[in-house]
Amino acid sequence: xxxxxxxxxxxxxxxxxxxxxxxxxxxxxxxxxxxxxxxxxxxxxxxxxxxxxxxxxxxxxxxxxxxxxxxxxxxxxxxxxxxxxxxxxxxxxxxxxxxxxxxxxxxxxxxxxxxxxxxxxxxxxxxxxxxxxxxxxxxxxxxxxxxxxxxxxxxxxxxxxxxxxxxxxxxxxxxxxxxxxxxxxxxxxxxxxxxxxxxxxxxxxxxxxxxxxxxxxxxxxxxxxxxxxxxxxxxxxxxxxxxxxxx
Numbered sequence: 001x002x003x004x005x006x007x008x009x010x011x012x013x014x015x016x017x018x019x020x021x022x023x024x025x026x027x028x029x030x031x032x033x034x035x036x037x038x039x040x041x042x043x044x045x046x047x048x049x050x051x052x053x054x055x056x057x058x059x060x061x062x063x064x065x066x067x068x069x070x071x072x073x074x075x076x077x078x079x080x081x082x083x084x085x086x087x088x089x090x091x092x093x094x095x096x097x098x099x100x101x102x103x104x105x106x107x108x109x110x111x112x113x114x115x116x117x118x119x120x121x122x123x124x125x126x127x128x129x130x131x132x133x134x135x136x137x138x139x140x141x142x143x144x145x146x147x148x149x150x151x152x153x154x155x156x157x158x159x160x161x162x163x164x165x166x167x168x169x170x171x172x173x174x175x176x177x178x179x180x181x182x183x184x185x186x187x188x189x190x191x192x193x194x195x196x197x198x199x200x201x202x203x204x205x206x207x208x209x210x211x212x213x214x215x216x217x218x219x220x221x222x223x224x225x226x227x228x229x230x231x232x233x234x235x236x237x238x239x240x241x242x243x244x245x246x247x
Contacts, residue, residue: 006074014183037240044108050115054081102132112141126204152178167233206241
């Protein structure tokens with residue numbers, strides 16, 4: 001059964017209070033870099049996998065996208081997205097990412113923000129995305145960094161007085177399910193190595209364009225000093241790839 005934590009009332013209430021939920025894209029630390037990986041969206045047909053509140057869908061339309069389809073498994077997420085959206089060119093569908101079986105070459109760009117680490121079979125997803133993308137179409141996504149997902153605890157190693165000593169990494173090459181504590185709930189995530197992300201993309205017929213491990217810039221640290229600890233270990237992995245024009 002596919003995981004749908006966001007329709008749990010307590011989990012959704014906690015998620016709704018996160019800065020990225022209340023402040024939108026500008027409150028998401030990875031957004032400043034993520035948007036630089038996107039192609040020119042003017043006139044594009046865009047698919048958003050795991051669209052949540054629809055922030056990226058609305059951004060795509062603001063950039064001139066011809067149409068946007070956002071999918072999410074959560075009824076709560078989609079209800080919020082529809083409430084925040086007044087645009088007939090944005091369509092929201094209640095659908096699991098794993099079930100996103102769209103027509104061949106239906107989209108120009110496929111995006112996904114912090115959702116794919118919830119998906120068990122990344123290879124199958126890449127093949128689905130390649131099928132629905134036009135030749136040369138872009139696949140841009142962010143996930144929790146493999147350094148971050150290797151251990152289910154997803155936390156620092158602390159000194160007796162609570163100082164953050166280091167970020168522990170173990171079982172890095174043992175890919176698969178991790179049961180992590182997120183927003184006071186147990187959540188299933190899937191750890192895979194950086195090599196697996198890249199190799200699977202390449203094997204699925206994509207060409208890698210850009211990769212970012214989101215190193216905070218001086219400007220980012222000036223805006224949010226709390227991001228200083230993000231210089232100690234990567235939290236996010238951002239990838240931009242395009243579908244090869246010929247087989």
